Structure formats: C-alpha cells, structure tokens
Amino acid sequence: MSVSGPSAPPAAGAIEVRELSKRYGSVGRGVLALDRVTLRIPRGTVFGLLGPNGAGKTTLIKVLTGISDITSGTASVAGFDVQRESLRVRARIGWVAAEVILDDDFSAWENLWLQAKLQGLRDWQERALELLRYFSLADRKDDKVGQYSTGMRKKLEIALALLHQPTVIFMDEPTIGLDVPTRRMLWEIVTGVHREFGVTVLLTTHYIEEADALCERIGIIDQGRIIAEGTPDELKARVKADLIVLETRDGLDVPRLSALPGVQEVRAQGNEWTIRAGSAEAVLPNLLHAVPPEQIRRISVEKPSLETVFLDLTGRRIGGDEPMRDVRRFYMQMRRARG
Numbered sequence: 289m290s291v292s293g294p295s296a297p298p299a300a301g302a303i304e305v306r307e308l309s310k311r312y313g314s315v316g317r318g319v320l321a322l323d324r325v326t327l328r329i330p331r332g333t334v335f336g337l338l339g340p341n342g343a344g345k346t347t348l349i350k351v352l353t354g355i356s357d358i359t360s361g362t363a364s365v366a367g368f369d370v371q372r373e374s375l376r377v378r379a380r381i382g383w384v385a386a387e388v389i390l391d392d393d394f395s396a397w398e399n400l401w402l403q404a405k406l407q408g409l410r411d412w413q414e415r416a417l418e419l420l421r422y423f424s425l426a427d428r429k430d431d432k433v434g435q436y437s438t439g440m441r442k443k444l445e446i447a448l449a450l451l452h453q454p455t456v457i458f459m460d461e462p463t464i465g466l467d468v469p470t471r472r473m474l475w476e477i478v479t480g481v482h483r484e485f486g487v488t489v490l491l492t493t494h495y496i497e498e499a500d501a502l503c504e505r506i507g508i509i510d511q512g513r514i515i516a517e518g519t520p521d522e523l524k525a526r527v528k529a530d531l532i533v534l535e536t537r538d539g540l541d542v543p544r545l546s547a548l549p550g551v552q553e554v555r556a557q558g559n560e561w562t563i564r565a566g567s568a569e570a571v572l573p574n575l576l577h578a579v580p581p582e583q584i585r586r587i588s589v590e591k592p593s594l595e596t597v598f599l600d601l602t603g604r605r606i607g608g609d610e611p612m613r614d615v616r617r618f619y620m621q622m623r624r625a626r627g
C-alpha cells in the first residue's frame with residue numbers, strides 16, 4: 289500500500305519548535321531568554337540563527353540539546369521530543385560549543401578515544417580515521433592538540449561532534465574569534481560536512497556575512513523572538529527600500545521629512561533617524577535641503593541586505609563585525625572553559 293499522496297503527513301523537520309519559551313530565574317524577576325519561538329527546520333538544511341549578543345541563540349541550542357530545560361512549549365529534534373526522549377535526541381545530535389572543549393595534553397586520537405568513551409561507542413576507530421582523513425588531520429593524529437593551529441582545533445572539534453554519526457549538528461558561533469581566512473576555511477568545512485555526511489546543521493552567528501554566505505535558511509532572533517525567517521534572498525526581498533541613516537545634533541521635523549517625495553517612513557532612535565525610501569539617490573537632494581547641514585553628524589545609505597532587514601525590523605544593528613570585542617569574548621570563553 290502506498291503511503292504517499294496528498295493525504296500523507298509532511299515529512300518531519302529535523303528540528304521542530306513550537307511556542308517555546310525559556311525563562312532563567314523566577315517569573316517577574318528572571319530573564320525571558322526565549323519568547324514563544326516557533327521554527328521548523330527541514331532535514332538536510334544548513335540553518336543559521338542570526339542575532340545580536342544576548343538574543344537567545346545559545347539558549348535555544350541548550351534547550352534543543354537537552355542541556356537546559358524548557359519553561360513552556362515543545363521542541364523535537366530528529367523526530368524525538370527533547371524533554372521526554374532526551375536520550376534518543378542525544379544519540380542523534382552532535383554539538384560544537386562556542387568554548388574550546390579539547391584537551392590540550394591529549395593527541396587528536398586520544399581526544400577521539402575520549403569522545404567514543406563518553407558516547408559509549410564500540411567500533412569507532414574506522415569512523416575516526418575516516419573523519420581525520422576528511423579533515424586532513426590524519427598525519428597529525430598523534431600530535432598533542434596543544435600544538436594545533438586554531439583552524440585545526442576547530443576541525444577536530446567538528447570531527448568529535450560527528451564521531452557517533454549524528455543526523456543533526458549544532459554549532460554555536462563556530463567562527464567566533466577566528467581570523468578571516470580561517471573563518472572562510474570553516475565555511476567550506478561546514479558546507480562540505482553537510483554535503484558529505486548528510487547532516488542538518490543549526491549554527492548561530494552574529495556575522496551577517498557568514499549567515500548570508502553559509503546558510504540556506506536564516507532565522508533572525510532578537511530579544512528571544514524570531515522576528516524573521518527565510519532564505520537570505522527572501523529576507524532581503526522583504527526590505528525593498530533603501531535606508532538612509534542620519535545622525536543629527538538635535539531633533540528633526542519628522543512630519544516635514546515624512547512628506548518629502550519618495551520617503552516611505554521615518555523612524556527615530558534618539559538622534560539617529562532611519563529613513564526608508566524607494567531610492568536613496570532620489571531622496572537625498574531634498575533631504576539635504578530639508579535638514580540644516582550643521583545638524584548632520586553622520587549620514588549613510590544602506591542598500592537592501594540582511595543588515596537592513598534587521599535595521600528595518602528593530603531600528604538597531606546586529607553589531608557583529610566588532611573584532612575587538614569578539615577576540616575578548618573568545619579569550620574569556622576559553623579561560624572559562626579551561627577553568
């Protein structure tokens with residue numbers, strides 16, 4: 289008997305999240321880190337969760353991997369409920385944490401052995417060798433990880449996460465603190481892993497460029513809420529307009545600006561103004577006429593991009609490309625991870 293056809297239920301997504309909320313601390317005083325998140329990530333997708341610091345990205349990964357409990361709502365991974373069937377979920381997922389988890393005094397092979405023990409795997413050696421070969425680490429497998437470059441360590445972390453043949457892998461800020469060439473190398477690795485091993489990848493990032501280059505679908509998260517979801521092109525198409533961002537010394541005459549031909553909307557955040565316009569080029573001459581030059585501290589034009597999607601939805605920037613802060617955070621996390 290055929291089960292296909294219009295009445296068959298849709299194939300389960302690799303990750304299904306419904307009305308999921310997570311509160312740290314007590315009601316009223318705690319932090320609502322996830323606020324009724326609903327998401328469906330199809331199998332075999334590289335999905336990016338893009339959002340600023342504190343948006344709730346790590347929290348969502350912790351909930352989906354069973355590290356954190358759920359306050360309300362439901363979530364399933366690889367077809368199993370993360371609360372009721374957490375062991376089944378754990379057997380099917382891999383996790384690459386933002387922190388460094390490798391033991392420096394162990395070789396790559398010993399780290400793999402340790403991972404196999406932790407996972408209760410018996411015949412892991414062949415798979416481990418296959419992974420080492422795939423990541424071009426086979427000839428360094430007996431070197432201590434302390435002697436590895438940052439890129440090599442990251443590859444080994446991904447190899448560890450893949451050892452037990454998971455169907456879904458989570459990567460929390462996989463490229464944080466990495467230099468640009470290593471970051472790009474890692475993009476290729478993630479795409480390759482997805483193709484080669486057929487896994488669904490959920491990664492978090494606050495780099496817009498990374499989400500755009502790497503992810504088939506993106507969920508934009510802000511203050512615990514998914515505020516937009518789709519392919520990078522679908523998201524960019526949402527903001528058809530240009531955005532003119534203007535910083536002034538004092539307030540502006542908003543009704544006057546709004547009335548300028550071609551202006552669709554004027555939004556204020558303090559003395560920063562976001563002006564939505566069909567074409568920035570058409571509006572700018574009139575705008576510069578309407579705003580006294582001594583008022584203007586800064587002016588910029590943003591063409592449709594993922595950054596403008598966020599700017600348009602929230603009036604703020606994701607603020608991902610601040611390398612100094614990233615490096616600080618990275619070292620802070622490393623110190624924390626090493627105890």
Ligand SMILES: Nc1ncnc2c1ncn2[C@@H]1O[C@H](COP(=O)(O)OP(=O)(O)OP(=O)(O)O)[C@@H](O)[C@H]1O
Binds near residue numbers: 313319321341
């Ligand atoms: N263990 C915890 N106890 C209390 N509050 C927490 C805890 N972990 C996270 N939070 C809070 O929950 C919110 C979401 O944090 P989360 O770490 O999920 O954000 P994020 O998107 O991963 O940010 P980042 O980009 O900085 O890693 C923040 O307000 C954070 O302070």
Ligand SMILES: [Mg+2]
Binds near residue numbers: 345346347
């Ligand atoms: Mg985080």
